[in-house]
Amino acid sequence: MKRTATSHPTTVLSTVALASARRFSARALPLLLIGLSLGTAQAATSTIGLAFDVGGIKDGGFNQAAYQGAQRAAKELGLTIKTAQPKKSEEIGKGVTPLVEGGSGLVIGVGYANNDAISTTAAAFSDNKFAVVDDLPKGKNAVGLRFREQEGSFLVGYLAGKQSSTGIVGFVGGVDVPVIQKFRAGFTAGVKFACPNCRVVSxxxxxxxxxxxDPKAAAVIAAGMTKQGVDIIFPAAGASGQGVVNFIKAQPCLKASSLPAGVKFKSDLFAAVAKSAVYKKLCTTDSRPLFFIGVDTNQNALGDFDKKAATLNHGLTSMVKRVDNAVYTIVKEYAEDRPWRGGDRSFGLSNGGVSVAIDDYNRALIPASLETSLKKVEQLITNGVIKVPTQ
Known part of the structure; x- marks a missing residue:
């Protein structure tokens, strides 16, 4: 017999109802039981559980985006959100069952590391609904909210290939797993599409x-990459990506004198963009700026090191993975009691699942002609003319 999140409350309510039935007519008893049952179902439906990956709600990445999507649905529909936030990787997934037992009718595991816990709990609580962001869980009552990260990564790779001063760009992945391989594959393909002779260091x-x-480890990797001539780095590494940002803030440029043998500056595309006082102090005229590419959320603002939007921003762009849209969609469908469809749900360029961020922070870095070309490339991907690899 399968367990359900509401089995114990229902039993208690039914017992209370039968004990009180003697004071009601036979006609009134069924109405009482129906009312109690509806009240129990409504309580379960109105509570949503989020089991996060490491980094938590304020990681600036997909944990935060997932929470924002759930919040949007909660405000619209009057829902309650409960969360489980692991402090270390060994704790990932341990909050799934407590969320169900605490009354969450839908539990969303944010990140592939929650998949095992979600799949196991979905089998034990067949009357509840489950979802995993970035992976495909088992069970008819579970759905995988997966993204075509390779499509958005291709576009930011295209920008990197067009705007690298050295022709060498970097990719920093959190872990070598399928979802991160999609980021790397798309990014590399986009770089090569824009600049066949460019090189990607991973x-x-x-x-x-x-x-x-692990921001500190990511910062060390970024330092090593710049010694190879890398001037644009794309971290798909969750909270570790902040380490790349921190490194570039401390060292905002590459100097010609520090380039490795055989590497030279091929362009100076940002010469006319106003620079910060710190940049001018640290970087000579024979230097080129370093850039990072944000991931998951729009992280362009992180590159505004002097809090002046008019000066050069070190966030070239961001590959926005609309985890918020995916979570919002599944929560809304569940809360409105729409027919449940388990299995895989795919989000990409064609349905608002991924995008490239161009705003006031980085507009000076991307000329109108390049933005037009970017939109044409996006259309080629959407139309299936460009087949973006996943590994």
Whole structure:
């Protein structure tokens, strides 16, 4: 017999109802039981559980985006959100069952590391609904909210290939797993599409999910990449990506004198963009700026090191993975009691699942002609003319 999140409350309510039935007519009893049952179902439906990956609600990445999507649905529909936030990788998934037992009718595991816990709990609580962001769980009552990260990564790779001063760009992955391989594959393909002679240097922070929450290790990787001539770095590494940002803030440029043998500056595309006082102090005229590319959420603002939007921003752009839209969609469908469809749900360029961020922070870095070309490339992907690899 399968367990359900509401089995114990229902039993208690039914007992109370039968004990009180003697004071009601036979006609009134069924109405009482129906009312109690509806009240129980409504309570379960109105509570949503989020089991996060390491980094938590304020990680600036997909944990935060998932929470924002759930919040949007909660405000619209009057829902209650409960969360489980692991402090270390060993705790990931341990909050799933407590969320169900605490009354969450739908539990969403944020990140592939929650998949095992979600799949196991979905089998034990067949009357509840479950979802996993970034992976495909088992069970008819579970759905995988997966993204075509390779499509958005292709576009930011295209920008990197067009705007690298050295022709060498970097990719930093949190862990070498399928979802991160899609980021890398798309990014590399986009770079090569824009600049066939460009080179992509790749590295991973760790072999476990701890790689998504280790900014110091990511900063060390970024330092090593710049010594190879890398001037644009795309971290798909969760909270570890902040380490790349921190490194670039401390060292905002590459100097010609520090380039490795055989590497030279090929362009000076940002010469006319106003620079910060710190940049002018640290970087000579024979230097080129370093950039990062944000991931998951729009992180362009992180590159505004002097809090002046008019000066050069070190966030070239961001590959926005609309986890908020996916979570919002599944929560809304559940809360409105729409027919449940388990299995895989795919989000990409064609349905608002991924996008490239161009705003006041980075508009000076991307000329109108390049933005027009970017939109044409996006259309080629959407139309299926460009087949973006996933690994």
């Amino acid at each position: 590295a991973f922070v760790a072999k476990t999910s701890a790689g998504f929450n």
